[in-house]
Amino acid sequence: MIIAVASPTGAGKTHWIHQQITQTNKPVGYFSPQTDSVPIDAIYLQSEYPQLKLYRAGEEAALNNTITYLEIPWYLDLAGIEPLLQTFNSHRVAIIPDDTDSTELKTWADEIIPGDCITKPTTALQIHRGVLTGEILDFDSLATFWLELTQGAYGKVVRAKGIFDLVDGQIYYGDFRFGKSELEFKPLNLPRWLNGKPDRKSGFEIVGSNLDQAEIAQTVRDCCVPESAINYYQQQVKESLATELEVV
Amino acid sequence: MKIAVMSCIHGNYAALDAVLLDIDRQKAEKIYCLGDLVGYGPYPNAVVEQIRSLDIPTVQGCWDEDIVEGLNACDCSYPSLLAEKRGKIAHEWTNKQVNPEVREYLAQLPHTYKEDNLCFVHGSPNSNHEYLLPEMDAFTALERVLSSDADLLFCGHTHVPYVRTLDSGQLQVKVHQPNQNKQPTVSFNTPLKRIINVGSVGEPRHGRPNATYVIYDTETQAVNLQEVEYDYQTTCAAILDAGLPPIFAWRLARGLEFAEKADDPTHVCER
Numbered sequence: 146m147i148i149a150v151a152s153p154t155g156a157g158k159t160h161w162i163h164q165q166i167t168q169t170n171k172p173v174g175y176f177s178p179q180t181d182s183v184p185i186d187a188i189y190l191q192s193e194y195p196q197l198k199l200y201r202a203g204e205e206a207a208l209n210n211t212i213t214y215l216e217i218p219w220y221l222d223l224a225g226i227e228p229l230l231q232t233f234n235s236h237r238v239a240i241i242p243d244d245t246d247s248t249e250l251k252t253w254a255d256e257i258i259p260g261d262c263i264t265k266p267t268t269a270l271q272i273h274r275g276v277l278t279g280e281i282l283d284f285d286s287l288a289t290f291w292l293e294l295t296q297g298a299y300g301k302v303v304r305a306k307g308i309f310d311l312v313d314g315q316i317y318y319g320d321f322r323f324g325k326s327e328l329e330f331k332p333l334n335l336p337r338w339l340n341g342k343p344d345r346k347s348g349f350e351i352v353g354s355n356l357d358q359a360e361i362a363q364t365v366r367d368c369c370v371p372e373s374a375i376n377y378y379q380q381q382v383k384e385s386l387a388t389e390l391e392v393v
Numbered sequence: 394m395k396i397a398v399m400s401c402i403h404g405n406y407a408a409l410d411a412v413l414l415d416i417d418r419q420k421a422e423k424i425y426c427l428g429d430l431v432g433y434g435p436y437p438n439a440v441v442e443q444i445r446s447l448d449i450p451t452v453q454g455c456w457d458e459d460i461v462e463g464l465n466a467c468d469c470s471y472p473s474l475l476a477e478k479r480g481k482i483a484h485e486w487t488n489k490q491v492n493p494e495v496r497e498y499l500a501q502l503p504h505t506y507k508e509d510n511l512c513f514v515h516g517s518p519n520s521n522h523e524y525l526l527p528e529m530d531a532f533t534a535l536e537r538v539l540s541s542d543a544d545l546l547f548c549g550h551t552h553v554p555y556v557r558t559l560d561s562g563q564l565q566v567k568v569h570q571p572n573q574n575k576q577p578t579v580s581f582n583t584p585l586k587r588i589i590n591v592g593s594v595g596e597p598r599h600g601r602p603n604a605t606y607v608i609y610d611t612e613t614q615a616v617n618l619q620e621v622e623y624d625y626q627t628t629c630a631a632i633l634d635a636g637l638p639p640i641f642a643w644r645l646a647r648g649l650e651f652a653e654k655a656d657d658p659t660h661v662c663e664r
Contacts, residue, residue, distance in 0.1 A: 283473055283474040283475070285472055285473035285474075285475075285476075286473040286474045286475035286476070288473075289473060289475050289476070290475060293640065293643070293644075296647070298640060298643045298644075360639070360640075364475070364640075367474065367475050367478045367479075368473075368474060368475050369474070370474065
């Protein structure tokens with residue numbers, strides 16, 4: 146069974162899928178097309194539900210092995226995903242904010258769920274994705290960058306999410322939607338990585354307009370711990386964690 | 394007598410100009426400056442020349458010191474890698490801009506300046522780089538004021554103004570000497586002391602771009618924190634024109650400071 150979920154950006158697809166997973170004890174899978182380079186939502190969901198089966202591009206034939214939530218990114222053409230949905234027994238869920246009139250989604254969906262209200266863009270939205278390849282960031286620098294980013298220092302941002310490896314070995318999840326007062330920024334429940342450059346995916350996805358992509362990329366680079374210092378910091382964290390264990 | 398005390402101008406000439414006009418309106422008889430005339434902002438030379446021309450008693454700030462002596466920062470100068478990168482860009486730019494006369498002026502500024510029971514410092518009597526944060530423990534704060542041999546310590550550096558009163562302070566000192574069972578103890582009470590942080594003229598950190606400084610009445614001991622609006626967009630435009638990082642202009646316009654500062658009140662600067 147495939148449950149395909151679509152919505153405008155920031156309306157709450159991943160949040161709704163999160164809620165559904167908590168309500169079942171059957172094997173559940175998750176697949177989001179064209180997000181393999183930076184699978185932010187997949188990593189977030191798996192940190193919450195370690196038993197969640199993640200499907201990657203090329204594994205579509207196996208989607209029916211579980212109850213699989215297929216999260217359709219807002220920028221994908223619904224017609225393009227149709228052949229995949231036709232292959233399986235699927236249920237289509239559209240999450241639509243009350244203040245949004247989306248005829249295409251309403252026509253497409255079997256079920257409509259009220260979504261989070263979103264700020265309607267006045268100009269065409271652009272997406273900027275940053276793929277990090279084992280970079281480790283300094284937390285205070287990242288916090289500064291995230292605040293500047295979400296307050297508009299690098300262009301108008303309506304949605305930003307990211308996962309970042311930090312120097313203490315934790316991976317942090319940032320989630321921002323314009324108009325939402327709460328700024329989610331928290332460590333994920335995943336193993337600490339304290340042996341050199343992390344061999345796991347991280348990065349960010351920013352949706353907005355007039356984004357200064359070069360400045361964003363440079364600022365993220367400026368937040369990164371130099372490779373030559375990674376081992377030094379990781380040793381300190383290991384020693385600190387060992388001391389904590391002794392105290393306990 | 395009404396005095397005006399200002400700090401942390403950071404090359405922001407428009408802010409300095411507005412504050413000097415406001416001081417004139419307040420009819421302050423004397424002006425003191427707690428340093429950081431340069432750094433981050435686009436007009437380091439003009440700011441120094443203005444301070445010099447008005448013969449304002451001024452102490453050396455950490456940025457003034459760094460321009461003279463070169464960067465030699467403790468961790469508290471750079472609370473993050475991003476702050477360090479930005480700070481170094483600003484330092485290099487400023488270092489190229491300052492005139493020899495300006496550098497000479499900055500070099501001869503004193504670390505502290507005393508007048509009667511008032512002491513003026515940039516960071517603390519201990520160091521230009523040390524932050525006397527309002528949350529600093531009372532013992533350390535009191536020690537800093539006592540070391541200045543004054544009743545009232547004016548400081549800047551944190552860019553957030555505050556007044557802290559240290560009253561009924563009782564200090565007890567025990568001296569342990571080997572081969573002596575009895576430890577000599579000395580106790581004494583300290584009279585009321587105060588720390589006044591005057592905020593920042595050119596790089597505020599209170600969420601608004603307005604400049605801040607303090608008017609103090611030496612007779613009534615009244616403290617008035619002044620917040621002065623000015624055309625900060627002029628400075629923002631000059632930052633961009635000078636080729637300084639655009640993020641400095643963005644942060645200035647929001648009263649966020651050019652780069653974030655240390656916020657650990659237990660940190661003792663090791664510079």
